[in-house]
Amino acid sequence: MxxxxxxxxxxxxxxxxxxxxxxxxxxxxxxxxxxxxxxxxxxxxxxxxxADPQLARGKLETQAAAWLASHPEWAPSTRARNRSIVGLHILPRWGGVRLGQITTEDVQKWVGELTASAGSIRKITGVLSGIMEQAVATKYLAVNPVAAVARPKQPMKRRRYLNAIEVERLANCAGVHSDMILTLAYCGLRFGEMAALHVSSVDTQRRRFMIEQSVTEVNGVLEWSAPKDHQRRSVPYPDFLADPIAARVNGHHGDRLVFPTPGGHAMRIGNARRDWFDPAVQAANLSPLTPHELRHTAASLAVAAGASVLALQRMLGHDKPSTTLDVYADLFDEDLDRLAERLATARSEALADFLRTNDSPNNPPT
Known part of the structure; x- marks a missing residue:
């Protein structure tokens, strides 16, 4: 009324x-x-x-706290990163400002003054936009003033893929850790997913890893969580890994880790890189290389072996095929080349049939 x-x-x-x-x-x-x-x-x-005009008078610091508390689906590393961004970048500038007083123009000016890489600025702006988007959803604001803010473009870094020979060289230099190199390079697991594998998650008959957990070090503490994007999945491993994996799981109870540290604990990526991964990379003359680049390598080797986008998506645990295409579009460039060649061949065959048919005395041209 x-x-x-x-x-x-x-x-x-x-x-x-x-x-x-x-x-x-x-x-x-x-x-x-x-x-x-x-x-x-x-x-x-x-x-x-x-939007309630009274609520728009609330300060951003309150809304930021509510935003951080309202996302139970975040992985521990994502939560830690967002908390850091809020504390280091968002609150110092916007914490005491009323929501209704934050304008697109002011945010755009602030973005232009940030001294960080393009990727970092995009993450910082994304966090502020997420906070304001929640304010819209809860009727504190009518529109998100950050939505229209222009963000710097992040230069595309050329992704590195090892070939099969380089993978063998790296595995050889890794010594007793060679099966971990092969698992990362041929199965596409994230390091945290490999580190979280338990004996009960391995089906040696079907040669499958059941990816149900991930473990990540956050501020010195190991945090266990569901896989990224909550994409629990079954990943096959090649038969050349059958014996090494069987040796790691046979005779052990289900809750034992497949790839534990010498002390029986979950691997921390920083320690693994220091102790054996980086030395192996250096010995193989492949520096610089990170464990995550072996996941990219797995994608490349799978596509070269004929994997479809859907198969690659399922192996890597992406939420949808379009994500796989966005990330690895360059791997399918050769498919386009082969497609053009096949189309040219099909046309040549059709043209030959056409000319043969029209040259036949039984089929005079009309």
Missing amino acids: ASIQKRPDGAWRARYRDRSGKEHARHFRRKVDAQRWLDESASELVTGLW
């Missing part, structure tokens, strides 16, 4: 109730302005763009 009343002092009092029944009122010198405000509010309520 909405109404306009003239007050004794000559001002016009406009009021309406939102969907929850809460009353909102403002005073205007002219009746036409009061009516315009009521019409705009009614339109916003109908279209879903309405």
Whole structure:
């Protein structure tokens, strides 16, 4: 219900109730302005763009805390990263500012003043946009002022793929850890997924890893979580890994780690790189190389072996095939070349049949 009343002092009092029944009122010198405000509010309520003007007076620091607390699906590393960004970049500039006072123009200026890499600036801006997007969803704001902010383009870094010979060289230099190199390079597991594998997660008959957990070091503490994007999956391993994997799992109880440290604990990627991965990379003359680049290598080797986009998506645990294409579009360039060659061959065969048919005396041209 909405109404306009003239007050004794000559001002016009406009009021309406939102969907929850809460009353909102403002005073205007002219009746036409009061009516315009009521019409705009009614339109916003109908279209879903309405936001509580009282809530818009809240400060961003409160909304940021609510945003950080409302995402149980985040992996521990993602939560730690977002907390760090909020504390180091968002709160110092915007923490004490009212939500309704944050404008696209001000945010754009701030983005231009940030001294960080393009990738970092995109992450920082993304966090602020996420906070404001939640403010929109909870009716603190009508629109997200960060949505229209231009962000610097992140230069595409050429992804590195090892070939099969380089993988063998690296595995040979890794010594007793060679099966871990081969697992990463031919199965596409993330390091944390490999480190979290338990004996119960291995099917030696079907040669399958059941990827159900990941373990990551966050601020010095090992955090266990579901795989990234919560994509639990079954990943086959090649037969040349059958014996090494069987040796690691046979005779052991189900909750034992497949690839433990000498002390029986989950591997930490920093320690693994220091103790054996980086020395092996250096000995194989492949520096610089990270464990995650072996995941890229697995994608490359799989595509070279004829894997489809769907098969690659399932192996890597991407949420959808389009993600796989976005990440590894360059791996399918050769497919386009082969497609052009096949189309040329098909046309040549069709043309030969056409000419042979039309040259036949039994089939004179019409």
